[in-house]
Amino acid sequence: xxxxxxxxxxxxxxxxxxxxxxxxxxxxxxxxxxxxxxxxxxxxxxxxxxxxxxxxxxxxxxxxxxxxxxxxxxxxxxxxxxxxxxxxxxxxxxxxxxxxxxxxxxxxxxxxxxxxxxxxxxxxxxxxxxxxxxxxxxxxxxxxxxxxxxxxxxxxxxxxxxxxxxxxxxxxxxxxxxxxxxxxxxxxxxxxxxxxxxxxxxxxxxxxxxxxxx
Numbered sequence: 001x002x003x004x005x006x007x008x009x010x011x012x013x014x015x016x017x018x019x020x021x022x023x024x025x026x027x028x029x030x031x032x033x034x035x036x037x038x039x040x041x042x043x044x045x046x047x048x049x050x051x052x053x054x055x056x057x058x059x060x061x062x063x064x065x066x067x068x069x070x071x072x073x074x075x076x077x078x079x080x081x082x083x084x085x086x087x088x089x090x091x092x093x094x095x096x097x098x099x100x101x102x103x104x105x106x107x108x109x110x111x112x113x114x115x116x117x118x119x120x121x122x123x124x125x126x127x128x129x130x131x132x133x134x135x136x137x138x139x140x141x142x143x144x145x146x147x148x149x150x151x152x153x154x155x156x157x158x159x160x161x162x163x164x165x166x167x168x169x170x171x172x173x174x175x176x177x178x179x180x181x182x183x184x185x186x187x188x189x190x191x192x193x194x195x196x197x198x199x200x201x202x203x204x205x206x207x208x209x210x211x212x213x214x
Contacts, residue, residue: 003033003102010097010106011041017108018043024111026090032103047111048084058082058092058109059168081158082109082168083175085213089113120180123153147191150182162196170196174206183207 001009007029014027026047031040039054050056059082077094084090090109097104154176155162160169174192182188193200 001099003099006097006099006102006104007031007040010104014041014043014106021110026107026109026111028107028109030094030105030107032105033101047088047090047109049086058084058090058107080168081172083172087113087213089116119157124180147182147185147188150177150180151192151195154180154182165196170198170202171206171209174203175210178207178210 010029014029018025018027023044026044028042029040031038039052042052080092082090082092088111090111092109095106154173158173189200189203193203
């Protein structure tokens with residue numbers, strides 16, 4: 001498959017996926033062929049605000065250079081949670097297609113901001129302090145720890161085991177807990193730092209980054 005044929009195929013695929021799933025589904029084609037990344041086509045770009053011809057990645061607006069491309073690699077990245085700087089939340093996947101003189105990547109970014117908010121509402125509406133039978137049968141038993149409850153709920157949504165978490169996974173977890181007002185509780189930061197096996201400074205750093213984007 002030549003470079004032009006590869007692009008034509010990915011462009012048809014990107015356009016079709018965007019049409020099927022509607023305005024909440026952004027599809028974008030990245031071209032890594034010349035050692036940098038350029039966005040050569042994009043559909044439903046209101047999700048991230050990027051444009052064709054730009055060099056913006058999904059996490060920030062910086063140019064992706066050769067060293068970063070080496071770190072990215074060409075392995076598919078599937079079903080990752082991303083909190084965009086514009087306040088939106090997306091599920092993101094990237095699929096690579098390489099040939100003798102080209103490396104393309106098809107990005108699919110599906111916005112789930114409203115669904116996430118609905119899920120938070122349902123979680124809040126169905127949350128209970130304990131089981132009535134056990135509470136009445138053991139009155140000396142303390143109430144469930146809200147920190148543990150919220151942390152467990154958030155961890156289930158991130159769906160990445162703690163030992164396998166990368167910085168973006170931990171950042172996404174902190175962002176989710178912040179939305180749930182987790183940090184209003186005493187000892188919320190020390191508890192979270194202990195669970196994630198990071199320093200309290202790291203948690204405060206994530207919170208500062210989140211505050212700067214609000």
